[in-house]
Amino acid sequence: MAGASGRLAWCRCLSAVRSPLQVVCFPALKLHVSGAAMRASLKDLENAVNQVKLLKKDPGNEVKLKLYALYKQATEGPCNMPKPGVFDLINKAKWEAWNALGSLPEETARQNYVDLVSSLSSSSESSSQVKPGADKEHAGYGTLVVTSEDGITKIMLNRPTRKNAISTQMYQEIILALKAASQDDSAITVLTGNGDFYCSGNDLTNVTDTPLGGIEEKAKNSTNLLRDFVASFIDFPKPLIAVVNGPAVGIAVTLLGLFDIVYASDRATFHTPFSHLGLSPEGCSSYTFPKIMGPTKATEMLTFGKKLTAREACAQGLVTEVFPDATFQKEVWTRLTAYAKLPSNVLRISKQVIRNREKEKLHSVNVEESSIIQGRFLSEESMNAVMNFLSKRAKL
Numbered sequence: 232m233a234g235a236s237g238r239l240a241w242c243r244c245l246s247a248v249r250s251p252l253q254v255v256c257f258p259a260l261k262l263h264v265s266g267a268a269m270r271a272s273l274k275d276l277e278n279a280v281n282q283v284k285l286l287k288k289d290p291g292n293e294v295k296l297k298l299y300a301l302y303k304q305a306t307e308g309p310c311n312m313p314k315p316g317v318f319d320l321i322n323k324a325k326w327e328a329w330n331a332l333g334s335l336p337e338e339t340a341r342q343n344y345v346d347l348v349s350s351l352s353s354s355s356e357s358s359s360q361v362k363p364g365a366d367k368e369h370a371g372y373g374t375l376v377v378t379s380e381d382g383i384t385k386i387m388l389n390r391p392t393r394k395n396a397i398s399t400q401m402y403q404e405i406i407l408a409l410k411a412a413s414q415d416d417s418a419i420t421v422l423t424g425n426g427d428f429y430c431s432g433n434d435l436t437n438v439t440d441t442p443l444g445g446i447e448e449k450a451k452n453s454t455n456l457l458r459d460f461v462a463s464f465i466d467f468p469k470p471l472i473a474v475v476n477g478p479a480v481g482i483a484v485t486l487l488g489l490f491d492i493v494y495a496s497d498r499a500t501f502h503t504p505f506s507h508l509g510l511s512p513e514g515c516s517s518y519t520f521p522k523i524m525g526p527t528k529a530t531e532m533l534t535f536g537k538k539l540t541a542r543e544a545c546a547q548g549l550v551t552e553v554f555p556d557a558t559f560q561k562e563v564w565t566r567l568t569a570y571a572k573l574p575s576n577v578l579r580i581s582k583q584v585i586r587n588r589e590k591e592k593l594h595s596v597n598v599e600e601s602s603i604i605q606g607r608f609l610s611e612e613s614m615n616a617v618m619n620f621l622s623k624r625a626k627l
């Protein structure tokens with residue numbers, strides 16, 4: 232079906248995504264998927280394409296890429312183009328957006344396109360009037376988008392082209408964002424990812440900025456950062472909710488044991504390949520995982536790197552509830568908005584009653600895990616694994 236409609240979409244996107252710089256600079260939008268009945272027709276798709284032209288507000292390049300990818304998937308099926316070269320940034324971004332949809336059925340892509348346009352149209356209509364409670368974006372973050380609205384502070388990991396890998400800057404910004412959220416007047420705090428991944432874990436290029444003190448100093452700095460980062464989750468005083476919008480890897484998975492609720496799209500997977508990377512468990516998972524799922528299931532994940540589907544993770548208690556990807560955002564945010572209306576002081580007290588007696592233990596586990604991993608950072612296995620990834624010889 233790679234006919235005129237496909238070529239039209241390509242041209243449309245070429246004019247929409249003007250420069251790679253804009254892809255980075257436009258603020259990311261919330262992609263609320265409407266819960267409209269499934270099965271948009273071809274006519275609905277055509278109407279939605281026309282509606283895009285009438286939007287009053289530029290939706291930003293992230294959304295345009297998403298629209299492009301959904302349109303291509305809806306009209307041509309899974310990505311059928313060769314990956315563009317590294318310097319062809321615009322076409323590479325488009326290719327990645329389309330390719331990320333994998334084997335999503337054409338009808339689902341069509342429905343998602345129509346839903347996305349309808350959510351953009353309604354937000355574009357209301358954006359001309361400043362209404363109370365409208366999204367308030369917190370300034371000053373380079374790797375996150377942090378917003379507060381309707382009693383919810385949302386911390387969104389925002390490096391979608393790196394699958395939201397956690398760079399050194401992102402570790403530091405998450406610590407700061409959690410600190411700020413712990414003191415703001417929101418009732419609950421949510422961590423989620425922008426794009427098709429929740430988070431691909433530690434950014435493996437973090438090791439490349441070795442300080443003057445050499446790799447020993449690098450290992451020490453990384454360990455201190457890891458310990459402080461995990462401590463900020465242990466100490467977080469209000470309900471902390473993970474909205475796992477896609478695959479999660481490494482530290483993004485282990486930390487889930489410190490969250491109060493974990494909602495996952497059925498597209499999400501949970502993978503902790505520490506042994507493959509020459510590393511040892513962190514994020515207090517050596518303690519929380521055996522408690523959550525029992526020691527043998529924890530060993531399969533943490534020692535042998537077994538990757539779980541969202542449904543498996545839910546059956547094992549790591550995930551609270553799984554939602555179909557097509558309605559994930561709508562269902563989860565509807566539920567969270569209702570939860571956030573409960574009295575915020577009671578939510579805080581309730582969390583602390585449930586969690587506080589474990590806090591001391593968790594801090595001591597964190598210190599112990601961090602000291603063990605410091606040795607692992609310097610091991611030959613770990614360095615080889617990182618080098619293999621960086622030289623593109625290995626992927627999980």
Ligand SMILES: CCCCC/C=C/C(=O)SCCNC(=O)CCNC(=O)[C@H](O)C(C)(C)COP(=O)(O)OP(=O)(O)OC[C@H]1O[C@@H](n2cnc3c(N)ncnc32)[C@H](O)[C@@H]1OP(=O)(O)O
Nearest residue numbers: 392393394396431432433434435436453457481482626627
């Ligand atoms: C403070 C220290 C803490 C230390 C504790 C360690 C904790 C951990 O989290 S261990 C786990 C670390 N994570 C990984 O090993 C994941 C590595 N990434 C991958 O295997 C894959 O990228 C993937 C499976 C996550 C996704 O594959 P795919 O869908 O095919 O997408 P790409 O590989 O093309 O990714 C796009 C782009 O993003 C780069 N990237 C993805 N993840 C990472 C990462 N974790 N670190 C650095 N870079 C990452 C990837 O290299 C691609 O870049 P380009 O090729 O330049 O486009």
